[in-house]
Amino acid sequence: MKLVTAVIKPHKWEDVREALETFGVTGMTVSEVSGYGRQKGHTEVYRGAEYDIALVPKIRIEIVVDDADADDVVGIIVKTAQTGRIGDGKVWVSPIETVVRVRTGDRDEAAL
Amino acid sequence: MDGYYAFMLVATALVLMMTVPALALFYGGMSRSKSVLNMMMMSYIAAAIVGILYVAVGWSMGWSGDGTFFANPFELFWLDGVETSDYIFVMFQMTFAIITVALISGAVADRMKFSAWVVFVPIWALLCYFPMAHMVFSCTDDSLICGRIGAQDYAGGTAVHINAGIAALVLVLLLGKRFGWPKDKMRPHNLTLTMLGAGLLWFGWYGFNVGSIVFGGESEEADMAQFLSETGRTFANTTLATMAAILGWLLIERIMHGKATSLGAASGIVAGLVAITPAAGAVDLSGAVAIGLVSGAVCAWAVGWKFRLGYDDSLDVVGVHLVGGIIGTVLIGVFSTSDGAGGIDGLLYGGGVDSLVDQLLGVLVAIVYVSIVTTIIGLAIKYTMGLRISEEAEVEGIDITEHGESAYDLHTGTGGGGGKTGVLNTASKEGVNA
Numbered sequence A: 001m002k003l004v005t006a007v008i009k010p011h012k013w014e015d016v017r018e019a020l021e022t023f024g025v026t027g028m029t030v031s032e033v034s035g036y037g038r039q040k041g042h043t044e045v046y047r048g049a050e051y052d053i054a055l056v057p058k059i060r061i062e063i064v065v066d067d068a069d070a071d072d073v074v075g076i077i078v079k080t081a082q083t084g085r086i087g088d089g090k091v092w093v094s095p096i097e098t099v100v101r102v103r104t105g106d107r108d109e110a111a112l
Numbered sequence B: 001m002d003g004y005y006a007f008m009l010v011a012t013a014l015v016l017m018m019t020v021p022a023l024a025l026f027y028g029g030m031s032r033s034k035s036v037l038n039m040m041m042m043s044y045i046a047a048a049i050v051g052i053l054y055v056a057v058g059w060s061m062g063w064s065g066d067g068t069f070f071a072n073p074f075e076l077f078w079l080d081g082v083e084t085s086d087y088i089f090v091m092f093q094m095t096f097a098i099i100t101v102a103l104i105s106g107a108v109a110d111r112m113k114f115s116a117w118v119v120f121v122p123i124w125a126l127l128c129y130f131p132m133a134h135m136v137f138s139c140t141d142d143s144l145i146c147g148r149i150g151a152q153d154y155a156g157g158t159a160v161h162i163n164a165g166i167a168a169l170v171l172v173l174l175l176g177k178r179f180g181w182p183k184d185k186m187r188p189h190n191l192t193l194t195m196l197g198a199g200l201l202w203f204g205w206y207g208f209n210v211g212s213i214v215f216g217g218e219s220e221e222a223d224m225a226q227f228l229s230e231t232g233r234t235f236a237n238t239t240l241a242t243m244a245a246i247l248g249w250l251l252i253e254r255i256m257h258g259k260a261t262s263l264g265a266a267s268g269i270v271a272g273l274v275a276i277t278p279a280a281g282a283v284d285l286s287g288a289v290a291i292g293l294v295s296g297a298v299c300a301w302a303v304g305w306k307f308r309l310g311y312d313d314s315l316d317v318v319g320v321h322l323v324g325g326i327i328g329t330v331l332i333g334v335f336s337t338s339d340g341a342g343g344i345d346g347l348l349y350g351g352g353v354d355s356l357v358d359q360l361l362g363v364l365v366a367i368v369y370v371s372i373v374t375t376i377i378g379l380a381i382k383y384t385m386g387l388r389i390s391e392e393a394e395v396e397g398i399d400i401t402e403h404g405e406s407a408y409d410l411h412t413g414t415g416g417g418g419g420k421t422g423v424l425n426t427a428s429k430e431g432v433n434a
Helices: A010-023 A067-081 B002-030 B036-063 B084-108 B114-138 B144-149 B157-175 B191-210 B220-257 B262-279 B285-302 B305-309 B317-335 B354-382 B391-396 B398-403
Strands: A002-008 A029-035 A042-046 A049-053 A056-065 A089-095
Touching: A002 A010, A002 A067, A010 A056, A010 A067, A056 A067, A067 A089, B002 B036, B002 B084, B002 B191, B002 B220, B002 B262, B036 B084, B036 B114, B036 B398, B084 B114, B084 B157, B084 B317, B114 B144, B114 B157, B114 B354, B114 B398, B144 B354, B157 B262, B157 B317, B157 B354, B191 B220, B191 B262, B220 B262, B220 B285, B262 B285, B262 B317, B285 B317, B305 B317, B317 B354, B391 B398
Parallel strands: none
Antiparallel strands: A002 A056, A002 A089, A029 A056, A042 A049
16 A cells, blocks of 8 residues: 655646546545745735745645555646646655554555 | 714714724734734724723813913813713714824734733823824914914824824834844735725725814804815815825835735825825815825835834834825925915915925924823833733734734634644645635
8 A cells, every 4th residue: 555645736636636536536635735845935025025935835635545556646646736837746655554444443455 | 064063973983993993904914813813902992091081181181272282181071061062073083092092003013011002002192192182183372283383284194193103113112123023024914904904994084084174163154165165175185195195105016026015005095094184175186196196105115114224113103104194294385275274375386385394393393292202101111010021922922922812713623722722733624725
């Protein structure tokens, strides 16, 4: 099992969710996060004073999938979330040791 | 004059609305999310304290008779001797006292002890506002600014805006900078509140300026004719100056910083209203537009001074009210026309420099009087009970430390508790942005 974590632009989240649902992903965890990468932040001006806003709002998606599906899921996210401009985000995959479904106690693949 | 009386009932309610809630919203939106309740409370408590004090001695100090600086505080104490049919005029002037004190609060955001504010408010009203109202508005022959100097001030360029602006500057210098300023410039947390507050201020300002008519009193017919012509003039001037100031502010912003901002538009509204306040009766439509444009543009530039000079006038009370108040009061000497309420031609209409000199003198007297008295009050509070909350309290947030509240609980499922309830605040949720 793998954990696919993606940090993407907020306005791409709906497209990504639809694409993943079409592929067969049945659930995910989503959070509103902020951070920065190579694009750094941006500048805002209030009454003439410039403010460097270091953190940019992003959406983080976390999905636990079968090993076999990991590459496809990553591919779908990258394809759907891509705008080609700086700040599109990152996707990474990490191994998972154990998953348990809280309602039934099912473990691992049965819990996905 | 039934129409006038009915109008004053409405105008008085409008001016009270300028403080509660318009100014509170305007300032509250510009403060940080951890300080918004304290910011708004400073306006609300000012209304409560100053209003009652005004009935006790404020009206008497202003309107009971002669005096260079103020009239006998006990002549009409607690409105003893004032007919109830005149109460509405007391109430109208009371709302001016309230908003003048409340205006100061924007400068001291995030860091002034609430108890120190509660002590400062009545003492400052007593020693600065009530005398200034007498010197400017009651206009007895011996009153300093109106009677002796002869400076024009229709609705409070000196008595309200320069008065509050100077007091703000003095308090800021005595209080010191907020922890972290100016490296952290502390941006506004909710500009929709500020836009709403600015709009409500504009609306209420019609009560403020148009309601400030003073009648010649020669005959009922003459007063009625004056009522009809002068309210039209002050209403139109108030409107046009404000519109021009929005454009003036945004133009300077666009040139200096590349963007026209919503905070700039809201600030332009206030800068224009402030500047036309003293001049609403004196100038014609072109004069109103000129004063608005100049005020919007100059204030947009003046709000940057604090970063160069290093005083933390948090929400720009100095940059908007002091600067705008001076602009409006002084430019009367340039743009006033003899058709206007004062019957005096300014520099541009062939009246020479006399009016301009009177206006400058009026401004100077206001600045000197208010800066001296406010410094004494501020120092007295600073070295007895203290003006500032602790650094720890300031960092945690003045809403929680001074009022035991927080303005926003945006986290679902955690109930109250000031956003400090722990892990659930960071829990993930589905359907975000859906």
